[in-house]
Amino acid sequence: MLFADVVAASAAVAATRSRTAKATAIADLLRRADGDEVRPVTAWLAGDPLQGRVGVGWRTLGRLAHDPAVAPQLTVPDVDRALTELAGTTGTGSAARREALLEQLFTAATADEQRFLVRLLTGELRQGALEGVVLDAIAAAADVPAAAVRRAFMLSGSLADTAATALDGGTTALAAVHLQVGRPVRPMLAGPGSSLDAVLADLGDDVTVEHKLDGARIQVHRDGDAVRVWTRALREVTDGVPELVAQVRSLPCRTAVLDGETLALDDDGRPRAFQDTMSRFGSAADETVLLSPFFFDLLHLDGRDLLDEPLSVRLDALAELLAREEHAALRMPGVRRPTPEQAAEVLDGALAAGHEGVVVKALDAPYAAGRRGRAWQKVKPVHTLDLVVLGAEWGYGRRSGKLSNIHLGARDPDGGGPVMVGKTFKGMTDELLDWQTATFPDLAREQHEWGVLLDPELVVEVALDGAQRSPRYPGGVALRFARVLRYRPDRSPADADTLDAVRALLAGG
Template identity: 80%
Template sequence: MLLAEVVAASAAVAATRSRTAKAGLIGELLRRAEPGEVGAVTAWLAGEPRQGRLGVGWRSLTARAHTSAAAPGLTAAAVDAALTELAGTSGAGSAARREAAVGALMSAATADEQHFLVRLLTGELRQGALEGVVLDAIASAAEVPATAVRRAFMLSGRLPETAVTALEGGVAALEAVRLEVGRPVRPMLASPGSSLDAALTDLGGEVTVEFKLDGARIQVHKDGDVVRVWTRTLREVTDGVPELAERVRALPCATAVLDGETLALDDDGRPRAFQDTMSRFGSDAADAGVLLSPFFFDLLHLDGRDLLDEPLETRLDALAGLLAGEEQAALRMPGVRSPSTEQAAQVLDDALSGGHEGVVVKALDAPYAAGRRGKAWQKVKPVHTLDLVVLGAEWGYGRRSGKLSNIHLGARDPDGGDPVMVGKTFKGMTDELLEWQTATFPGLVRESHEWGVLLRPELVVEIALDGAQRSSRYPGGVALRFARVLRYRPDKGAADADDIEAVRALLAGG
């Protein structure tokens, strides 16, 4: 398959807003790909190289784009091989070898292919093919049920491998993918709930109501004395959190996969600032001054038994048995199972008085649906909050002169398009945050204007708001009311942001 075919398909996908059409275009491309090309092509259509970030900058790429091939000749396999070579180039003289490799690749590409490669390698290839669209495309190309593809992806965690499995082995190969202790599973996510009463009514009486901590999501795997820890984005952080590994290593089991949250507590047992918790995930060495405490709310595997497909009630019973000792009980997420309305309200009050965000209401009959933000788990907070993408920023006035201040906010498009702008805000920003924005945003600029900058949609910020209102000013038809910045979320990417439907759900009467 020629790279030009991939470039043409990428352009066609970007040109349509129809989710079905996007999946059809990608599926057709995957059907034409050679077996050794499927993984790479899948990764590219999802917006990134199969090898991950390669550390090649925009300037380095565009400097070698002055000369281009007259006609398409590069194959997908050749490009993938060049990227693999680039990823493995290190050591003495590696800078020169990397420059030469980039130069050879770019000079062999046509102008259109060069433009595609620049966007692919700098993380700016946004053609509206989110994971869900690509998963549907894989199912179509392989002529297998979408449910089988989604489950295999949940357990393997990577789109390219899932595509190869589906197209080479079909349903049997997909169903053979199992949970492996030591390989992270994509986490199950919670949807925003409008209120505690609404969540209880929606899910019925057979629920558990648990604290929603102001911490970081973790998934911990235990295999004998080997313990590994991943974040919600499946980034391994084991070396930086030895105290978490030590607590899990002491559990009375041979193998386990636990899901939970961790946060830093002060001497009174109250949560420290979110930034204190996240600081432990930003460096290679543990900060002895900030110790993390784990709180587990789910158990996906225990001593050879996979629990993913079991109802939550069964998983909670297994978790309670594992954490039955006095010392282990402190590792349980606080909550009440099958509460009365009064008991549920008390859990929420206890969480808030303890300095936490709110509660999560979970249906006891629900299996673990990893990677999906369904209605089986609903998070309830007293103040509406949304995780939104920063699309741009305006230069400030007065005491904020010279600072990038008023930020433009976008909600994720569930159909895979660009984020949908829903408002602006400069409220809630400390002087320290303004300094950080002004220093950080230039590295993400895609357009500069006299009034400010437009940014690549990579940063996620948590916004508190009083609700939403209908608006003809923004393309989504909805605008935020009294939005203010709570904090940036370095633990989340643009794909983890709340979508436009979550914003519309906050409309009065909606």
């Protein structure tokens, strides 16, 4: 298959807002791909090279994107091999060798192919909502049930592997994909609830109400003495969190997969600032900050997979695992089948302890990874959203010379790029303004006199009073009184809230 065919399919996907049309274009391409081409084609259309980030910046690529080939000649294997060689080039003199490899690749590429490569290698093609479209396309191309594809993806964590499995072996091969201790599972997510009363009315009495912590999501796998820890984005952080490893290693089991959150606590047991928790996951980790784990789900225990069991069964197994007195503090606080009054007490207790709110979960629900469904709903007293930063404007007055007013985008549920829903300069400290001013130019895809337009890489959490209808923005909705709470380095644009979540905050909506 020619690389130009992939570029053309990507352009067709970008040219339509129809989810069905996007999936059809991708499915048509996958049907034409040979066996060894399926994995790279799938990864590219989802915006992620198989090789991951290869460490090439805009400046280098900008120098190379010239004198394109007149006619397409690159094949999919050609490009995949080039990216593999590029990712493996390290050590003394590697910068020059990497630039030579890139120059060879770009010289053989047409103008359209060069533009695609620039966007692919800088992460600009990465659109989280497109993941769901690609899964639909895989199901259509392989003529298999979409549910089978989604389950295999949940368990493997790889779109490329899921596509290759579906197209090579169909439903039988997909069904053979199982949870594997040591391979992270995509986490189940909670959708926003408007109020505790509304969520309880929606889900009924057969629920558990648990604390919603202001921490970092973790998934911990144990296999004998080997313990490994991943973040919400499935980035392994085992070496940086020895206290979490030690606590899970002390549990009375041989194998386990635990889901939970971790955060730093002060001497009084109250949560420290979110930044303190996240300081443990950076390149310069602050080892003086100790993390405490709180587990709320159990996906596997001693050879038994629990994913398909109702939450009530998983919680029983978790309670038994953490039954010893020395392990009781590892359990997320909550109450099963509470009365409305008891549920309100859990929420009040969470807020009094310094946490964000509660999560209400249906006890009959299996573990549905990677989805924000009705089965789990989070309730916070203040509306908050995770949005993508699309740009920033230069400030004036006291903020002159600083990038201040940020442009906010919600994730397009139909697979397009983030949709702008508002701007804000509220809630920013001087330190945050300095950080934005120093950081944003390196992420800029366009620079103007008024400010910068950014690649969709950063996620910021904002508080807001609600939403209102607005013809000013393409999604027809705008934020009301949005203010910055913090940036979320633990989340990617694929984790941002959708345009539908913003619309759900419309008065009477």
